[in-house]
Amino acid sequence: MKPRIRLQLIPDKYRLPFAAAVLSCSLLAAFFISWSQGAFASGYVVIGDDIRVQVEVASTAKTREKGLSGREQLGSGQGMLFVFLRPDRYTFWMKDMKFPIDILWIKGEELVDMTTDVPVPVPGEDLPSFFPVSPADKVLEVPAGFAQAHGLRTGMTVITHIDSRRQVR
Numbered sequence: 416m417k418p419r420i421r422l423q424l425i426p427d428k429y430r431l432p433f434a435a436a437v438l439s440c441s442l443l444a445a446f447f448i449s450w451s452q453g454a455f456a457s458g459y460v461v462i463g464d465d466i467r468v469q470v471e472v473a474s475t476a477k478t479r480e481k482g483l484s485g486r487e488q489l490g491s492g493q494g495m496l497f498v499f500l501r502p503d504r505y506t507f508w509m510k511d512m513k514f515p516i517d518i519l520w521i522k523g524e525e526l527v528d529m530t531t532d533v534p535v536p537v538p539g540e541d542l543p544s545f546f547p548v549s550p551a552d553k554v555l556e557v558p559a560g561f562a563q564a565h566g567l568r569t570g571m572t573v574i575t576h577i578d579s580r581r582q583v584r
Contacts, residue, residue, distance in 0.1 A: 458577035460496060460555060462519075462526065466565050468557060470496040472577055483556055484511035494557040496575060502550035508542040509533060515559035519567070520547035526571040527551055532559045 456472040469492055473479045483495050499505060502522050509516075512535055520528035528547040536542050553575065561567075 456577055458496070458575065460494070460576070461574045462565070462567060463571050466567075468492055468494045468555065470494045470555070470575075472496050472498060474498040483516070486513065488514050489516070489556075489558045491558070494555050494561075497554040497556070498575075499552050499554075502552040504546045504550055505554065506544045506546045507554065508544050509536045510542060512536060516556045517559055517562045518545055519555040519557065519562065519573075520549075520551035521553040521555060521573045522549070522551045524572055524574055526567065526569055526573050528569060529562050529567060531562050 456474060458470055458472055460468045460470055462468070471494075473482060473495055474497075479497050482497070483489070489495075497505075507518060515532055515534050518530040518533055519526055520530075527549050528551065530545050530547075533545060553573075555573070
């Protein structure tokens with residue numbers, strides 16, 4: 416019988432502290448990844464020549480799912496920008512919304528559709544779904560009446576500016 420050769424990289428007395436350190440680092444990394452995926456980036460959107468909207472940016476599955484649900488209101492000139500990797504006819508609904516909104520559908524740098532005065536859902540009723548007539552890669556939610564008050568129309572230019580320290584992921 417040949418003798419067994421045992422390669423021991425970490426001495427026995429250091430194995431438990433090493434395993435604890437590895438586990439701690441893994442848990443910390445998982446927490447950071449989870450937190451960063453749930454954090455909203457920020458920026459602003461310019462519609463036409465001079466209509467500026469400060470936005471929170473929902474660019475991860477987690478932030479897009481949360482959206483504006485549970486909030487009491489959006490301030491004047493504020494909105495939420497949903498960013499997707501490719502144009503499609505993404506479906507939106509008003510789960511846990513407490514105020515009506517306008518939904519602006521954007522493809523590239525063009526406003527391609529609008530769904531205005533989307534009401535707060537009625538408790539106990541099915542949630543209606545909203546989607547654009549043509550594919551969009553960004554969706555801007557603003558307070559109801561915003562589109563009419565600013566004379567928005569399809570075909571307008573929409574330029575997005577996202578905080579470079581918290582870029583869209």
